[in-house]
Amino acid sequence: MTRIIEHWINGKLYQGAGSEAGVVTDPATGLVIARANFASADDVDVAVAAAAAAFPSWAATSLARRSNIMFRFRELLNARSDELASIITAEHGKVLSDAAGEVARGQEVVEFACGVPHLIKGAYTSSASTQVDVHSIREPLGPVAVIGPFNFPAMVPMWFFPIAIATGNTVILKQSEKVPSAAMWLAELWQEAGLPDGVFNVVHGGKETVDALLTHPDVQAVSFVGSTPVAKHVYTTATASGKRVQALGGAKNHMVVLPDADLDLAADQAVNAGYGSAGQRCMAISVCVAVGDCADTLVDKIRERTLTLRTGNGRRGCDMGPLVTAASRDRVRSYIDAGVTEGATLVVDGRNVTPDADGEGFFVGPTLFDHVTADMSIYRDEIFGPVLCVVRVSTHDEALALVNNSPYGNGTAIFTNDGREARRFESQVQVGMVGINIPVPVPMAYYSFGGWKNSLFGDTHAHGTDGLHFFTRAKVVTSRWPDQGHSGIDLVFPRNA
Template identity: 60%
Template sequence: MSHQLPTVPHWIDGARRESGSGRTAPVYDPALGRQTKAVALADEAEIQAAIASAAAAFPGWAGTSMARRQQIVFRFRELLNERKLELAEIITSEHGKVVSDAAGEVARGLEVVELATGFPHLMKGGHSENVSTGVDVYSIKQPLGVVGIVSPFNFPAMVPMWFFPIAIAAGNTVVLKPSEKDPSAAIWMAELWKEAGLPDGVFTVLQGDRLAVDGLLEHPEVRSISFVGSTPIAQYIYETAAKHGKRVQALGGAKNHMLVLPDADLDLVADSAINAGFGSAGERCMAVSVLLAVEPVADELIEKITSRIAQLRVGDGRREPDMGPLVTEAHRDKVASYIDIAAADGAEVVVDGRGIEVDGEADGFWLGPTLLDRVPTTSRAYTEEIFGPVLSVVRVACYEEGVELIDSGAFGNGTAIFTNDGGAARRFQSEVQVGMIGINVPIPVPVAYYSFGGWKQSLFGANKAYGPAGFDFFTQEKAVTSRWLDPSHGGINLGFPQN
């Protein structure tokens, strides 16, 4: 008799809701290479039930005082901080990233929760007195209603926390559709909200596939959609949600470049390239995937990176190696295929991550750090987002050639320059057509009180994630023009008021 694997349920009306759809998807432990759970895939009735629950909870939550909402967000923050290692271990078991890396993910999400605890200040409107005689004008920020979040597999805790703490603090109710690949973190966070005192229906988790996504995109009660993922899906979500009259913040893909000038500290560059290229197995939208080496530094830099790769240990993330597996076998194979593509196009495979020794089960979804040199800029290995531990080196003759390559790409998410020349750095930050820039910083993810998002095909919609942009996105503004008449007013006057 086969062992029945557990199924990750929905969270509706403040409780786990077992699915009746009869549809599930496998959830793997990537370090073991085998299925350990299933996740429910919602049917139409469950989609409607999730959204109806959030819609029913909205009036009461929007009408809850700011003081009470703030207390609940503070309590969620305290509980999350106390138990963050527990959440990190859940992430590792389904995504595969090293536990310390998963803990770092939770910590970055916690920053946004902490920002949200100060939401009353960010919800203040403006006030102008006596704009015309006896007339005042002021503005009010109010919540939207039910908001939808569709999150990716690579950050199952941090990316949802870019959105839901701000949305909830501002008075909205949330329906989160997590990735089917690692769905358990969302349920864990839902239970934490319950413990923090959040009313039932304010935070809902709808497990599912494209049927659930389209349900959120098309349902009239859902007022906005927040998404992070690949560019084709981001574009689809943006166009579909906008067609149905929703606000959209859809963060797409990336092909992030690191420009290295000859005066840079090459040891710092090598360390940063390793950290930014291979952390979380390269499954980051802010990973550095292309190193633009301004000659004559490429040979020395490749030597330094190669020596550092040789010291890396790949294995089961629970054993605290340097790098874990990729999330699924199919994704591992897709990433590995780009090594063949690059080689066929004339690139040199300096370090090949296929078939490496690992500290883990043989069936895990392994691909070690890979270094490619002299990658042609016409190769798909250069132009497409690989989303894995593959770092490409492209040799350029000068600063201008490097910037031209960065700007000619379809994406504009993140980039970095490594130099000791302040003038070059200042010129770079002004000229380069990218939304997030690092100067001697390889992964320039802004802190929570700024906002995250790129340019070009890395962002669809006008709003970036979290920070001031997040509060603008999850609220709508009313402008009120008010006059309280003095009893001694001069009577009727049908003319247009002028003073």
């Protein structure tokens, strides 16, 4: 009998009244392993009502108590992280080591949020004016929604909900319907850590569920990560409903390799960043820009490494797993077909890979194109698969212009041994996250994650200081305690004195 995944509302399983359900597959075998109930608008009402009811007491809970619960959650997650990694591999398909890395990067934000007493402490100024003191406070918003993508079932939600919860908000998480089980596992872990009922809730669903959260009058803010078209929809819809929104969209990340670079290092990192998680990362390197006369050697080195990769079931110690769904597999194959038709040189063809797996999994092998140009669809579009394109240019200036002309601005990297050229690239590139000899420049939790241009809608990035500000609002209190009497009538605008 197929397992049914229900919602988690107010500290317990909730079946819901929705009539739809989503199919959850094991991408390595193609087998259906579960069905997730989709939340109707009425179910969303129930979840938001639970979060709203829990908010006043949670917001009033001391910072010491909140941080104690965060620390317990951290310890439980550390002890049982292998369980979560296995759940991710079963539903997403990424190899176990990659899933474990995902959990570890999410845990960084949990650890950051454990420091909430220090992170949101205000400022105080005594005698700012005569007998006048001023202090600042950061207060929680209320119920907030987190809408996560399929490619990081644990890490991306953990970019948001630890900070939201630590600062006194309550959360409704809507994780991708393709990978719903990690969210349920995290909900049970929160309960074990002692989080009060209603503070963390989970609903599953598609567009109807998302739109119900975006327009619900009691949801105060929305955090989203996904494709650019959906990010635009989330931002437009939720802001029209008066909500704060941080919506992180798609990407087309370039890795620039200068002639003086260590080409063995560059080739290693191009393969790691291009094919890790089968290319299903918003920070994946999908374009390698070879500058000058290093191109032939670089392509040869990337090809050699690509041909050594073993594709298959992520539980079998393979290098790369499957795509998340059959539709994703077919979409990636269609882009490879288009690249050939448009005239790119297909160096390594992943369409007919023989995977180390049983059943009919959703596999495309690592694919390498050379002589790609900016007018080709494999260059323009976010493929979200294991397809690495090499573009050849003559100069650093041409490479920089190529990156800056992209409509996306999520991540980029440069490989060079010339500090002056690296510094120029860092200064002039129009991208939110930059790596120097590092291909996937995902910042540590105490910095903030986010891109520019069509990779971000809204002004606030994820986690770090930006995350703290997003999930709180500032209040400034000016006070006077006069020694005696009142100062009399004075209609002049107050001045410092």
